[in-house]
Amino acid sequence: CPICDQGGECDLQDITLFYGPDKSRFSENKRSVTDKDLGPLIATHMTRCIHCTRCIRFINDIAGVEELGACHRGEHVEITTWVERALSSELSGNIIDLCPVGALNSKPYEYTARVWELKKTETIDVLDAVGCNIRVDTRGNEVMRVVPRLHEDINEEWISDKARFSYDGLKRRRLDRPYVRKDGKLAASDWQSAFNAIAERLKDRDPARMAFITGDLVDCETMVLVKELAATLGVTSVDCRQDGTRLGNGPRASWLFNTTIAGIEEADLCLLIGTDPRHEASLVNARLRKRHLQGGFRVLRVGEPVDLTYPVTDLGGGGQTLQQLLAGDLEESKLLEQAERPMLIVGQGALGRSDGESILGLARQIADRFGMISEEWNGFNVLHTAAARVGGLDLGLVPGEGGRDVSGILKGAADGEIDTVFLIGADEIDMEPLDKAFVIYQGTHGDRGAHVADVILPGAAYTEKHATYVNTEGRPQRAKLAAFPPGDAKEDWRILRALSEVLGRTVPLNDLASVRRRMEEIAPALADIDMVEAAEWGEFGRSAQPLKTPFPAAVGNFYATNPISRASPVMRECSALFVEGASAEATGTDG
Known part of the structure; x- marks a missing residue:
C-alpha cells in the first residue's frame, strides 16, 4: 500500500x-x-x-x-x-x-500525486460532442488527472481515452500572453498594446471585409459576445461551422441527436449515414453496442466500412444509396418498414460535403417515410464531433443576410475581398487562404491559428473557466473552473468584452450573470441545465442530386482532433502507435 x-x-x-x-x-x-x-x-x-x-x-x-x-x-x-x-x-x-x-x-498519472492531496472539481469533457461528465483532480494550479463521473443518460460511468489522458496537453504549447506581429515576427506584448493594434486595424474598416469564425471548443458565453460584437461592428460573415456542414437553416430538430443517447436502448434498428461513431463519439458507439448485445437490433450503414465492434450491414458508400433506400429499391428498405422504433444517425462526413444540404434532405425524407417521427418517438439524429457546434447553432452563429460561411470567408480572404478575420479558437480550417488577411487569433495553444495570426489573444481552456456547453443531444451543461489560466490568459468572453470597449463599440454585458441572461434570451432552450428539450419537427434540407462519391471520414485521427490533444505527448504516443503504426502495417511499410 x-x-x-x-x-x-x-x-x-x-x-x-x-x-x-x-x-x-x-x-x-x-x-x-x-x-x-x-x-x-x-x-x-x-x-x-x-x-x-x-x-x-x-x-x-x-x-x-x-x-x-x-x-x-x-x-x-x-x-x-x-x-x-x-x-x-x-x-x-x-x-x-x-x-x-x-x-x-x-x-501518465503514476507516482505523481496522492488522492488526498487533490482538489476535485465536477465538470464536463468537451473534446467531443457527447458531453461526458468528468471529475478534474488538481494540485495547486496543475491538472493531475481526469476521471469519469456517473451520468446514466450520457456516459453512464465511462469516458474515452482522449477525455481521460489528454490533460497533459493543458500544460504544453500554451499561450500565456498577448503577441503582436512586428516585422514579420510575433513579439510578446501586453493587453493594451494588442487591443490598440486591433483598433488601429479596424478603424474605418468596411464591415463587409471582416469575418468571425468560432472553433470547436468555444463555450456559449464566448459565442454570445462574438454575436454581440459582430452585430455592433455590422459584420454578417460569422460562422461556427468550421467543418462546413450545411446546418442551422431549419428547425432545431434538424441539428440535434433527437433520440437522445439513452434513447438508443429503445430502438430496434439504426441506419448510419456518413458516420463512424467509434471515433467520432466513443460513448455513443458503446451505447449502440450495448443495445446490440440486448438482441433484436439491426445496424445498417451508408458510408465508409470500418470496425464498429458490432455487426453492421453495409448498403453502399454515398448519396445514391440513400435515394435507392428511399425509393424502396433495396431489400433493406423492408427492414426499415418493419421496424417499430427505427432511428438514423447522420454524421459530419456526410454533411460537410458540398452536397451536405441534399444529404440532410434525403435523411429527413427517410425519417418521414419509414415512421421514425411520431409524437412519442423522434428517430432523426445528427452526430456532431465538436462540443461547440450545437451551442453555436442554437445561438445563431451562422452567416447573416449577405454574409459568407467558412468556405466563402476563406475564398474571400484568398481573393482579397476579406481582409480582417477573427479566429476564436478556430484551428481546424485551411489556413493558407488567410496569408493576405489580418488575422486576430484568440485561443489557448500555439496551434495552426496562432501560426498565421497577426495578433494573438490568450484564452482559457475548458478546465480554467465557468462556461456552458451544449452536447449533441441539445443538453446544456456547465463546465467549472478547476485551475486558473496560465500567465496573462483570460476567460474568452472577458477578452471580447474588453476589446469592444477599446473599439468604442461597448457590449453592455459586464459579468457572467448578464452574459448568461442574454444567452437565454437568444436561445431559451439553454436555460434548463442538464435537460433535453424536445425540438419541433419541420421541413429542412434541399432536394438536389447528391454526389456519386462515398462519404469521407469526419475524424482521421481520434487522438489529434483539437489543440489540446495535439499538444499532449500521451496522445501523440497513442497516435504513433495506433494510427500511424496501423497505417504502416496496412500498407506493408512497417519495416
Whole structure:
C-alpha cells in the first residue's frame, strides 16, 4: 500500500480496514507475476492482481475489442493480451477504474500525486460532442488527472481515452500572453498594446471585409459576445461551422441527436449515414453496442466500412444509396418498414460535403417515410464531433443576410475581398487562404491559428473557466473552473468584452450573470441545465442530386482532433502507435 497508486481509493484496502484482521500468516510461496505491457496508457503491477476478470469483461463486452484474456489455471492464472500488443480500444482507460486493487493504474498519472492531496472539481469533457461528465483532480494550479463521473443518460460511468489522458496537453504549447506581429515576427506584448493594434486595424474598416469564425471548443458565453460584437461592428460573415456542414437553416430538430443517447436502448434498428461513431463519439458507439448485445437490433450503414465492434450491414458508400433506400429499391428498405422504433444517425462526413444540404434532405425524407417521427418517438439524429457546434447553432452563429460561411470567408480572404478575420479558437480550417488577411487569433495553444495570426489573444481552456456547453443531444451543461489560466490568459468572453470597449463599440454585458441572461434570451432552450428539450419537427434540407462519391471520414485521427490533444505527448504516443503504426502495417511499410 505505501507505494501503490491505488492507495486511498482501493476497494481491497477499504474492505481490509473495515472487516479484515490486522495481521495474517501465509506459509506458502508467494506468487510473482511479470508485469504486462498494455501500451502507453495503462501501467500494470500484476503480482497484485486478484483475478476478478473485471478488465477482461469490460474490454470484451463493453469496449467490444477482444484483446484481453486469461491464460494458465488456478493460482497460475495471468491476465494478458493475447498477442503481446497494446490495448487499442478508445475506452481502454476505464479498466483502471474497474480494477479493485492496484494491478492496473494510469501510466501518465503514476507516482505523481496522492488522492488526498487533490482538489476535485465536477465538470464536463468537451473534446467531443457527447458531453461526458468528468471529475478534474488538481494540485495547486496543475491538472493531475481526469476521471469519469456517473451520468446514466450520457456516459453512464465511462469516458474515452482522449477525455481521460489528454490533460497533459493543458500544460504544453500554451499561450500565456498577448503577441503582436512586428516585422514579420510575433513579439510578446501586453493587453493594451494588442487591443490598440486591433483598433488601429479596424478603424474605418468596411464591415463587409471582416469575418468571425468560432472553433470547436468555444463555450456559449464566448459565442454570445462574438454575436454581440459582430452585430455592433455590422459584420454578417460569422460562422461556427468550421467543418462546413450545411446546418442551422431549419428547425432545431434538424441539428440535434433527437433520440437522445439513452434513447438508443429503445430502438430496434439504426441506419448510419456518413458516420463512424467509434471515433467520432466513443460513448455513443458503446451505447449502440450495448443495445446490440440486448438482441433484436439491426445496424445498417451508408458510408465508409470500418470496425464498429458490432455487426453492421453495409448498403453502399454515398448519396445514391440513400435515394435507392428511399425509393424502396433495396431489400433493406423492408427492414426499415418493419421496424417499430427505427432511428438514423447522420454524421459530419456526410454533411460537410458540398452536397451536405441534399444529404440532410434525403435523411429527413427517410425519417418521414419509414415512421421514425411520431409524437412519442423522434428517430432523426445528427452526430456532431465538436462540443461547440450545437451551442453555436442554437445561438445563431451562422452567416447573416449577405454574409459568407467558412468556405466563402476563406475564398474571400484568398481573393482579397476579406481582409480582417477573427479566429476564436478556430484551428481546424485551411489556413493558407488567410496569408493576405489580418488575422486576430484568440485561443489557448500555439496551434495552426496562432501560426498565421497577426495578433494573438490568450484564452482559457475548458478546465480554467465557468462556461456552458451544449452536447449533441441539445443538453446544456456547465463546465467549472478547476485551475486558473496560465500567465496573462483570460476567460474568452472577458477578452471580447474588453476589446469592444477599446473599439468604442461597448457590449453592455459586464459579468457572467448578464452574459448568461442574454444567452437565454437568444436561445431559451439553454436555460434548463442538464435537460433535453424536445425540438419541433419541420421541413429542412434541399432536394438536389447528391454526389456519386462515398462519404469521407469526419475524424482521421481520434487522438489529434483539437489543440489540446495535439499538444499532449500521451496522445501523440497513442497516435504513433495506433494510427500511424496501423497505417504502416496496412500498407506493408512497417519495416
